[in-house]
Amino acid sequence: MTLFYFVDLYELDRNAKQKKIATFRMQESEQGMIEVDGDHNYPVLENIKNEGIFDYKNAKPGKLYLYDGMNFLENLKYYFRSGYLLATDVQKTTVDN
Amino acid sequence: MVEGQSFEKHETPKPEIGPGVDIESVLRGEIEEIDDYYEGYWPIQRVKIKDDGTAFFKTETTEPESPYYARGDYETIAIKLDRLLGFNIVPISVKRTIGEDRGIMECFIDDAEPAIKFSTYWPLMTTQQEIAQAAVFDYLIGARDRHAGNFLINSETGKIWLIDHAVDMFETGRHGSLIYDEARGKEISDETLSRIVALLEKLDSMSIEEVAAYAGETVDVSSIWKRIRENAVALVNAKVIL
Numbered sequence: 001m002t003l004f005y006f007v008d009l010y011e012l013d014r015n016a017k018q019k020k021i022a023t024f025r026m027q028e029s030e031q032g033m034i035e036v037d038g039d040h041n042y043p044v045l046e047n048i049k050n051e052g053i054f055d056y057k058n059a060k061p062g063k064l065y066l067y068d069g070m071n072f073l074e075n076l077k078y079y080f081r082s083g084y085l086l087a088t089d090v091q092k093t094t095v096d097n
Numbered sequence: 098m099v100e101g102q103s104f105e106k107h108e109t110p111k112p113e114i115g116p117g118v119d120i121e122s123v124l125r126g127e128i129e130e131i132d133d134y135y136e137g138y139w140p141i142q143r144v145k146i147k148d149d150g151t152a153f154f155k156t157e158t159t160e161p162e163s164p165y166y167a168r169g170d171y172e173t174i175a176i177k178l179d180r181l182l183g184f185n186i187v188p189i190s191v192k193r194t195i196g197e198d199r200g201i202m203e204c205f206i207d208d209a210e211p212a213i214k215f216s217t218y219w220p221l222m223t224t225q226q227e228i229a230q231a232a233v234f235d236y237l238i239g240a241r242d243r244h245a246g247n248f249l250i251n252s253e254t255g256k257i258w259l260i261d262h263a264v265d266m267f268e269t270g271r272h273g274s275l276i277y278d279e280a281r282g283k284e285i286s287d288e289t290l291s292r293i294v295a296l297l298e299k300l301d302s303m304s305i306e307e308v309a310a311y312a313g314e315t316v317d318v319s320s321i322w323k324r325i326r327e328n329a330v331a332l333v334n335a336k337v338i339l
Contacts, residue, residue, distance in 0.1 A: 016151045051216075083153045
């Protein structure tokens with residue numbers, strides 16, 4: 001069994017209905033390496049990967065990137081909270097090897 | 098009809114936003130349908146208002162460290178400032194209680210998208226005037242969390258909407274304003290300057306009670322409005338976005 005931590009990111013369509021645009025996933029045994037399930041060419045995901053997000057949890061200036069692992073995952077929900085874009089909390093799942 | 102605000106089904110035309118005119122009344126209207134909470138960490142629901150359109154209902158929390166703490170008070174300050182300036186740059190929202198949940202009802206902007214969807218090219222999707230106006234607003238409030246997910250752009254008209262005015266934006270954020278950074282050093286137009294001057298005149302004529310009514314019981318509004326006033330004076334003197 002392999003344990004993964006993940007965060008889902010949603011956006012809204014013109015009717016204010018949600019659709020999932022990405023899952024950010026990190027394997028417990030590979031802390032610090034986040035994979036993104038979603039359209040990598042989608043501008044929102046490109047922007048997250050290239051421009052990073054802010055660190056609200058530790059109230060630090062500067063940015064977090066995919067390679068920041070759990071710290072990145074934990075801050076997605078603070079960065080995307082307007083409703084137009086909305087992230088889940090960090091969740092866990094296990095996958096059979 | 099106010100551009101972008103998704104209330105379009107009135108039989109009689111709705112007036113423009115301005116003093117005495119009231120999209121808030123729409124947001125206080127009869128709820129026709131309320132969805133389950135969206136998927137996501139924060140408690141937000143999609144609400145259909147009878148004969149009017151779509152809004153968000155964002156439940157406030159009582160945790161001071163939460164971005165949803167005193168949410169309605171901070172949003173109220175942002176909207177009142179927007180109205181005093183006459184910019185029409187902040188989507189209308191009102192405090193409301195649904196069932197036992199206290200929160201804010203916020204107009205859903207159906208013809209604009211978060212700027213992050215345009216990545217770093219977002220300035221090309223709008224106009225210098227829109228950027229300058231939004232930058233003035235952010236300078237006045239001392240915006241601390243205006244990243245590309247916290248403003249919307251209508252890519253056809255270039256109109257900017259500023260969203261997500263929470264405690265991070267006014268008090269605790271450490272990240273400034275992407276819009277302000279884009280506009281820093283640029284001249285403020287005569288029209289915008291006249292609106293800032295008019296803002297100062299209105300603020301000077303308001304009593305403490307009137308200022309306090311512009312938020313609620315959980316936020317120190319006097320210090321925020323004092324900061325806004327000081328920043329407005331600085332802009333009027335400099336005539337550029339500092």
